[in-house]
Amino acid sequence: EPEVTQTPSHQVTQMGQEVILRCVPISNHLYFYWYRQILGQKVEFLVSFYNNEISEKSEIFDDQFSVERPDGSNFTLKIRSTKLEDSAMYFCASSEILAGRYEQYFGPGTRLTVT
Amino acid sequence: KQEVTQIPAALSVPEGENLVLNCSFTDSAIYNLQWFRQDPGKGLTSLLLIQSSQREQTSGRLNASLDKSSGRSTLYIAASQPGDSATYLCAVNRNTGFQKLVFGTGTRLLVSP
Numbered sequence: 001e002p003e004v005t006q007t008p009s010h011q012v013t014q015m016g017q018e019v020i021l022r023c024v025p026i027s028n029h030l031y032f033y034w035y036r037q038i039l040g041q042k043v044e045f046l047v048s049f050y051n052n053e054i055s056e057k058s059e060i061f062d063d064q065f066s067v068e069r070p071d072g073s074n075f076t077l078k079i080r081s082t083k084l085e086d087s088a089m090y091f092c093a094s095s096e097i098l099a100g101r102y103e104q105y106f107g108p109g110t111r112l113t114v115t
Numbered sequence: 116k117q118e119v120t121q122i123p124a125a126l127s128v129p130e131g132e133n134l135v136l137n138c139s140f141t142d143s144a145i146y147n148l149q150w151f152r153q154d155p156g157k158g159l160t161s162l163l164l165i166q167s168s169q170r171e172q173t174s175g176r177l178n179a180s181l182d183k184s185s186g187r188s189t190l191y192i193a194a195s196q197p198g199d200s201a202t203y204l205c206a207v208n209r210n211t212g213f214q215k216l217v218f219g220t221g222t223r224l225l226v227s228p
Contacts, residue, residue: 041220042221044218101164103147104161105161107158111156
C-alpha cells in the first residue's frame with residue numbers, strides 16, 4: 001500500500017542552524033501539508049501546498065519557515081534559524097480528491113531536537 | 116475559530132470490553148471528520164473518515180458516527196484488544212475539503228489483558 005515517507009526520522013541540531021526536513025508524498029496525491037506536535041500537545045497545522053504554491057499557512061509558519069517541492073516527488077520543510085521552541089515532531093501529510101473525500105495520509109514523522 | 120475537544124483524556128479497560136470515545140467540535144461547518152490512531156513516538160494512522168453528508172462509517176471492529184448539527188462524533192470500538200492500546204485523535208477540516216485539519220488532544224487508551 002502506498003505511504004508517505006519522511007527523512008530523517010530524528011534530527012538533532014544546534015540553535016541557530018538551518019534544517020531541512022524531507023517528505024515523499026503518495027505519488028498521485030496533489031495536496032501536501034506539514035504539521036507539528038510539541039511533546040504532550042496537540043497536532044498543529046503549519047502549512048498546506050497545492051499546485052506549487054502555499055494555499056494556507058498558520059501563524060506559526062513565519063519567515064523562518066519555507067516549503068518547496070523541488071523535483072515533483074519530494075516535499076521539503078526548511079527552518080532557517082532553529083530555536084529551542086522548534087523542538088517537536090514534524091509530520092508530512094498528503095491527500096487526493098477521491099470521491100470528494102480528501103483523506104489525509106500522514107508520514108511517520110521527523111523528531112527535531114534543537115539544543 | 117474551530118476548537119476540538121476529546122473526552123475522556125485517558126481510558127483504561129480490560130480486554131473484551133466495548134468502548135466509546137467522544138469528540139466534539141465548535142463549528143459545525145465541517146467537510147470531513149477523521150479519526151486517527153497514534154502509537155507512542157509514531158505517526159498518525161487514519162482509521163476512518165466521515166464526510167459531512169454521512170452519519171457513520173465502519174471498519175472492522177470500529178464504528179464512527181457523526182452528528183454535525185450538534186458538533187459531535189463518537190468512535191465505538193467493539194471487543195477491545197491489548198493491541199488497540201494507543202492514543203486516538205479526531206480531526207476536522209472546514210467545508211472546502213483540502214483545508215487544514217484541526218486536531219483534538221486525543222484519548223489515551225490502555226486495554227489490559
